[in-house]
Amino acid sequence: MVERVSWVPDGVNVELPVSARIYDYLLGGAHNFQVDRDTAEQLIQVLPVRDMARLNRSYLRRVVLHMVESGIRQFLDLGSGIPTVGNVHEVAQEADPSCRVVYVDFEPVAVTHAQMMLQDNENAIAIQADLRNPEAILRAAETRRLLDFSKPVGLLIVGVLQFIPDEDKPWDIVARYREELAPGSYLALSHFTADSMPKAMAEGAEIFKNTAEPITPRTREQVLAMAEGLELVEPGLVFTPEWRPEEGEILGDDPTRANLYAIVGRKP
Template identity: 45%
Template sequence: MTRPSWAPEGIDLDRPSASRVYDYFVGGMHNFEIDRELAQMIEKFTPNVAETMRANRDLLRRAVRLLTDAGIDQFLDLGSGIPTVGNVHEVAQARNPQARVVYVDIDPVAVAHSQAILDGNPLTAVIHADVAQADSILSSPDVRRLLDFERPIAVLLLGVLHFVPDESDPAAAVAKLLDACVPGSYVAITHATADGQPQEVLDAQKLSGRTSTEITLRGRDEIAAYFGDWTLLEPGLVQLPLWRPEDPADIGENPERSGAYGGLAKKD
């Protein structure tokens, strides 16, 4: 296999990567045959998984466009994965070329790929960190260099908190991140849920416990608590396809099958 420029030396191309599998599901180009084979195996257990991931990515794009149009020009994207097609910096910088974005991910494979992809874009950076370790994120030199916490900022926690187990206290980490933001800032959160899910999805969730990326499904009230006292924008915390769809046809007949809630809130 010829190693592409976005796959730096040291990355094993013979083993699948969770980040590249996600990239495949959302229509990206940064994945290999071994990643696609694993994705197809996952789909056998949870046939709606690709739909859920695309719904999450679509919500991200809608939220970033809204935020950029509202004057937000700096973004902290936690659990970002590989910044592939239609990611935060592409959407934001298309509207405001001076928008700044810091990506954060715990997966070293995702970070290495991201650094190669973002090379040459001085208004972006990627750091290797755990979303549960808010202090290390906030004190990162790249975060401090690119993001000014004296001005409004958008904190993006899309599809990441369900990978943080209860014992790591994700609520405390989110609270610390939000406390660092000034009024006028925003937070976007999406989170997988068991609410309304068929048994096969719950069974697949149990299987995730055998991997390094176990998923913790949480209910709507528990997810809503992450927003603290920030004001949720309409339509509130809803199933992903119901969050400001661009076309009513995008909702589909069973939006609950997305298996996740999403919302955007502002600090007053």
């Protein structure tokens, strides 16, 4: 029987796996369907995707805290996915309640749930849009209400660019967002790679072909190019658990198993 519950907008194809809901399942969330769970379990057989998801989430938390400590009080989170514990507004507003966050995703379940979650939060909002259309996002009334692009912004593109194929020119897309940022702004991104586990990632990519968003893993050099023109924050381009781990965090014997590159840059 096809699942359809109150938080599912009309028109959503609940029989097609979607990355946001797969990620939600891997993080222990409840806003996913059997088809998403089945796909996640297939991925688990070929890749350490639970660890990949957890380590990516931890990286996001550290990045947000670093940005707040660096004076950032407004965030644009592209491809934000389904809100789960430890999302950007929770981390940022716990550090400083004045922080403002605009979430952007094109997956209706993610946006609907985020809007429900944020309805009493004046400093955070979720909009449904495709990050491949920067102008629509940057000029949206909701974005302009919360974010002042004449001042530094924390731009987050975490674990999403692998879903943008080469023909859609992801480097140009990221460049357009970078162009909008005021000096002192930060860009943080993470991205799937096959550099460390090429065979396993190829098998994972085959599974993703049966979802709404096939993946394009990219090399170190390709990911580094997405931060062109920015001053890289130490330690530069590394795997997610290696980006400024907090004391007591366990990296494991092989951080490359994270299979996501992480990078943070500051606009001079």
